[in-house]
Amino acid sequence: MAIQRIASKWEKTIILKQREMIRPYIPDTRKYDFEHLKEMVGIYGLVYVKPDHGTYGNGVMSIEPWKDDFDPESPIQYKLRFGIQSELYPTLEELHATLSSRIGKKIFLIQKGIHLLTYRRRKFDIRALVQKTPKKTWETTGFIGRIAAQQKIITNYHGGGSIAPIEELLGPHLEPKEFAKIYKEMKSLGIHVAAQLARRFPNLKEIGLDIAIDEQHQIWILEVNTLPALFPFKSLENKDIYKKIHRYAVSYGRFKK
Ligand SMILES: Nc1ncnc2c1ncn2[C@@H]1O[C@H](COP(=O)(O)OP(=O)(O)O)[C@@H](O)[C@H]1O
Ligand SMILES: [Mg+2]
Structure with a gap:
């Protein structure tokens, strides 16, 4: 067999x-959607987002709040990382909009990020x-x-x-x-x-x-x-x-x- x-x-x-x-x-793991993204970034700071059927690290991303240390007055932004790239978004809503257009109809998971x-x-x-x-x-x-x-x-x-x-x-x-x-x-x-x-x-x-x-x-x-x-x-x-x-x-x- x-x-x-x-x-x-x-x-x-x-x-x-x-x-x-x-x-x-x-680690706390849920199906990816905007509510879970907002809640989990709030609780854990760092989260990972990955395809339910992924292998070899393909499609694995991380998201975390980000602050410009050289400009203490600046607002918090959100950093999306994948491969060796990273992108900054002023709000989680905007990050989610980009992410969901990339994800399409596929199931992705969101997981507490481990340092x-x-x-x-x-x-x-x-x-x-x-x-x-x-x-x-x-x-x-x-x-x-x-x-x-x-x-x-x-x-x-x-x-x-x-x-x-x-x-x-x-x-x-x-x-x-x-x-x-x-x-x-x-x-x-x-x-x-x-x-x-x-x-x-x-x-x-x-x-x-x-x-x-x-x-x-x-x-x-x-x-x-x-x-x-x-x-x-x-x-x-x-x-x-x-x-x-x-x-x-x-x-x-x-x-x-
Ligand atoms: N929650 C997490 N916290 C920290 N690193 C993670 C997390 N999830 C995945 N990673 C990193 O990404 C790699 C690939 O993720 P994994 O869930 O193993 O998917 P794959 O099936 O693609 O190997 C892991 O080996 C680890 O290095
Ligand atoms: Mg793996």
């Missing part, structure tokens, strides 16, 4: 929020891979750090991002003890997320969690991918990690032997 894939971020968010222990890790930790002034987040083991249990088999290209708001490899071991990226931010705690938390979260999605989609075999760690060192699930890339894990120094990832993938039929 084919490996289960789920495209809609909205659908996955709803399923995940049904599980009490996962809910605190999901990602940085590495050499670039934002980074973490991809966790969770796989069905040959014993039919779930296991978090690998982590890889993903660093945004300069000036970019997305960390995706296909959006110019680069990869690095999470130890290297988190090292400057966390004491070894805190690193160990967060590592454990991410591993167990991965298993819970896979198990929860599998209740609804029993043929799920693998997922990739995009995990953000904010400045307070809280961890957040930005999205869950059902067709995770496996090749980035090949670059890890510890070759046993990819060996196991490959072995599990062969056992559930993603790869031929």
Whole structure:
């Protein structure tokens, strides 16, 4: 039977929020419309807007209030960022008018923006891979750090991002003890997320969690991918990690032997 894939971020968010222990890790996420934009910018300042069926960081934008520091008298404006571009709008209404003409009839989501930790002034987040083991249990088999290209708001490899071991990226931010705690938390979260999605989609075999760690060192699930890339894990120094990832993938039929 084919490996289960789920495209809609909205659908996955709803399923995940049904599980009490996962809910605190999901940033406030709603379907995009002007009311939600106004409310969420008011609450969170930074928000992200993204296509419900997006991949590779395509169409991902951020919005935040912006003030000219050199002119304290000037009114607040709103900054829309995408790719390496940014646009300023005097009001949210005007920003929304432009945005909705670009969005058209497609479904977009709006999500609380997480202030990602940085590495050499670039934002980074973490991809966790969770796989069905040959014993039919779930296991978090690998982590890889993903660093945004300069000036970019997305960390995706296909959006110019680069990869690095999470130890290297988190090292400057966390004491070894805190690193160990967060590592454990991410591993167990991965298993819970896979198990929860599998209740609804029993043929799920693998997922990739995009995990953000904010400045307070809280961890957040930005999205869950059902067709995770496996090749980035090949670059890890510890070759046993990819060996196991490959072995599990062969056992559930993603790869031929
Ligand atoms: N709420 C958010 N806060 C901070 N960064 C985000 C948020 N949502 C997305 N991003 C950034 O954009 C990237 C792509 O968004 P994601 O939701 O993973 O969509 P895609 O399916 O296109 O990968 C993330 O890896 C992250 O770097
Ligand atoms: Mg992603």
